[in-house]
Amino acid sequence: MALCNFNPKLSGFPLRGLSKYQEFGCISFLDYQSCLKAKTFGFCIRAKFLEKKQAGKLEFGSEATVKRKEIKKVGKKEQHLWKKNDSAGSGQKALNLVRMLSGLPNEKETVYGALNKWVAWEVEFPIIAAAKALQMLRKRSQWHRVIQVAKWMLSKGQGATMGTYDTLLLAFDMDQRADEAESLWNMILHTHSRSIPRRLFARMIALYAHHDLHDKVIEVFADMEELKVRPDEDTARRVARAFRELGQEEKHKLILRRYLSEFKYIHFNGERVRVKRYTSEED
Template sequence: MDKKYLILKLLRSSKIVKKVGKKEHHLWKKRDSAGSGQKALNLVKIVSELPNEKEAVYGALNKWIAWETEFPLIAAAKALKILRKRSQWLRVIQVAKWMLSKGQGATMATYDTLLLAFDKDKRVDEAESLWNMIVHTHTRSISKQLFSRIISLYDHHDMQDKIVEAFADMEEVGVRPDEDTVIRIARAFRKLGQEDKQKLVLKRYQCKWKYIHFKGERVRVRRDAWDKDGLTE
């Protein structure tokens, strides 16, 4: 009998056995985000209806997590985003501080939201305390966004010395400022009467090109040819 015929016959008669994977059953999924959106909305509703006393807010938040098997971090983070979009800055501060007091949500995103809320609510001392903690705890991992946030806050409150300090920290860890932050830093040096450092910052960090609208079109031009000192108020 032909060998090829024998091989084909064996292949046809052989049974292909598929292994069935073991199914796992869980009473709950530990990090399941299902329903987190509704939980977030419930949290927003709860805190929005409370008086401004810290004890009342923290008490309600503690009740919100009383029956949870683990801290509902996803829902809490979503609630913070909703409160931020609604410009409910006091509630942002209260919820974020409560999360941090529970050892939860210590991320750059939470810090950024909290610094923004401090800025909007004119709580500069608290912003500075938080920033000092961030610098001492996360020196090498501070994002460009977070540096921009604190420099923006200092700029809004006319704190030139603090802008220069934050910029020094930026340079120390090798974080390059974005365009808006460069303008704020340069303006701070100018207000402090340090025009030489102002020019150095602009020369080192400011983009050499800028876009303008000319006759209905977006045109790229060299900044030094268009704007002598590169500063806008």
């Protein structure tokens, strides 16, 4: 068997799909002298010649096929002329709102009228600026203003989030309005029963514990266990203290044993030491 390279003009083989200047290999069972004369005993292996072009790839073989690169057309983006998602300038708007509210009397009609004027020329409700204003008022401990702004937002159907509810419950606690906090909590519990975070439960238990409403603390804790929300250690201590104040010492120890960690850290000789917590130890 001989392997030879020869010019296709000499062999006379019909070449389809190949240019006349391209060479290909021939494997024959005959020797080199009779390789050019034999046509029936030899066979050819045609190589595929790929030529890259700008439009695509051309593949040469027994049949010429053309593969073109698919071009995906990008659709036009929709333009929303009246929709603004950026929060540019919201901080300055919030600061202007806080300054405006600081000079108003504590009358509901006056405050609500000023807030309505603040959003009168807005295309969309400035929810980001209002939320930042709530945080500013919270840092300044202006709890009465926090309650007014939060209630106004909820009356407009805006800001009904867990963060707003948490800020409003804290303001009710600091402003000594436990009854209004209870009404808001009942609304939250019936509306968002399956999606109340642990932070709101902890906030409500802290509010009731702050006002020495131990039976209310037990009720909120019962809702937590029903919804399978595990309390943190501070909340567990408040619940255990409520059981102890109600004379239920066994449940007090049970809460501490179930929800407090097995170990705690204390400072001994200037170092932080990890020691085992005893179940009989009180908080």
